Amino acid sequence: MLETIVDTHGIDSSFWELPSCFYQRDDDFEDVFCVPYTLVRKESVIEISYTLRYPEHKANGEWAIRQSGIYHQMDFSNSRSLFIIFNPTPRSKAHCEVERALRDKSLLIKREPFWLHRTLFSVYSPSWRDYIRSLERRFLPIANTAFATFIDEPLRLNYDNLSALSNLEIRFLQISTIVESTTEAIDGLCLLFNELSRPHSEGQDLRNICRKCLVSSRTATHLKNRVQTMVRLLSDTLLLRDQIVANKQNTNMFQLNKSAVFITTLTLLYLPASFMATFFGMNFFDLDQENNRIVGSPTIWIFIVASTVLTAITFLFYYWLLHRDGVVFRKLVPKVPDLKLQTLRRQWTNLTQGDVELQRMEC
Template sequence: MLDAVVAEYGIDSSFWEIPSCFYQRNDDIEEAFCVPYTFIRTESVIEVSYTLRYPEYKESEDRWTIRQSGIYHRFDIATSKSLFVLFNPTPRSRAHDEVERFLRGSPSLTKREPFWLHRILFSIYTPAWRGYIGSLERRFLPIANTAFATFIEEPLRLNYDNLSTLSNLEIRFLQVPAMITSTTEVIDELCTLFEAISRPDFESQDLQNHRRKCLVSSRTATHLKERVQTIARLLADTLLLRDQIVAREQNKNIFQLNKSAVFITTLTLLYLPASFLGTFFGMNFFAMDQTNNRIVGTPMVWIYVVASAGLTAFTFLFYYWLLHRDGFVFRKLVPKVPEWNIQNLRRQWTSRMKGDVELQGFQM
């Protein structure tokens, strides 16, 4: 169908750049790209084309999404006839419905106002930036207020999940000025075109009002982006300080445990000789000769000496062997997990990560 339209009206090849932006997307590629304002004039025929990005609220899913529309306008100054091609992200978009109402209600205005479609497009979609930025700000303010009212010594009400949310908001606010800049550039070019072909002033005034709204939205997004960066740094520093405090408390506990271990070791060394002597002379290897008032020892005492020396040597040798082969020993002690379970967990983790990373992209 597009080939037939292009061939019938002799449309310039730059027209194909607009439909190239509409395709099924799985990732947010070209998330801030807009086809720039393209102007071609051949004698009395003017061709204008561009794409426009804007936010749109989806009531069914209760969320905002970034969408785009494209427009091609061929205007013959001599005959005041126009050819419009409007590319919408959905079959029944707001611009499509508004165009139908305009054509049914006042078709005669199309001759007096040949650039009416541009006006409708900007009047519908540029005011949506305020609602989109406001929705992002409502997500940001609770985190900002909590971050300023946080005490280091008390349990924190914020965590690293909130820091991730701030990073996401910073990216969203960063996209807004880039997309709005493309819109303001298109408005400036259209106003220049109106002046060149001596069109009525009210068209330029209407577009200039939309341009001012876009500039306000861009400044607001830039301001909020800087605030998000400030709060993100504050939260990161707070979490770092909190981790340091926790580490300091743990070091204190470890220090107390070490002091206790030193005290117990000292007591052990103090009582070990006496315990050894009491145990050694309490064995049946020795007896008291009541007649001669002396201690009588058995000649089998060598069994104790040999057994003690052998057990001590075995203990030290086993400890030396463990020091050089601890990795091998502990790997043998760890239970083996079947390979298919590991692969299954890896697949589940990969699919979950893909689901988290996949943003709510542009639906064309």
């Protein structure tokens, strides 16, 4: 169908860039790409094409970044205009508004060749304010909590909040990039207005919309800077808190080491006496009261040989364990979950799911 329309009306090949932007996608690529404002002149024919991205509030309460495409051919030889609109969903807002305008006999749209552009921008541009406000509502509670946090008290923020702030930072950066493409398209239309010497009132509405877009872009940039400041503050707070906890743990370990040294010293102090008491307390020795002397048992060699063999076996076993690269020792250590890895995995999962819900396109 599109090929038939293109051949019938002699549309330039640059037109095919518009439908190339509408396809089913599951990943977040080309999330801010917009076909730039394109102007093609052929004798008495002027062709205009571009895509427009905007936020849309879905029925489930979530926001989605959608796009619409528009192609406009003006033929001054017969005073006719050809419009082709690409909508992301059936019965979109712009589609309904265009149908209403075409059915309203009181609107003299034939006298305004640029009325469809104005309708498209006027329908979708105001939604940026609501979208930015929804993101700001998610940001302010985290910001207020971060400012009211004290190092010496339990923290009410964690790495999940840091992930949420990073996600908001990406959203605000996305807004600035998309709105910049919108303002470039409006500027191109305004220049064409002036070139064609159209009435001043026709271009005034678009210029007002352009100013509102600039305000939205500045607001998003301001909030992005605030989020970046909050990310640094929260990162430094969590890092400082971790350092405080690490210092406390080091202090406890130092106390434990001092206790271990003290116990080891006592062990070394009492070990010789304990050994001598144990050794002479065995039945290998006896006191000959008649001759006033100590009599040794002839089987004492059993104790000496057994002790020597057991000591040698102990040292050989320890030497074998050391040359096993500590595999046995590591298995004996209690398993501690890698909290850092689990936290990063949870943050990446939350970020990926949030991006998919927000930026999934429906064609």
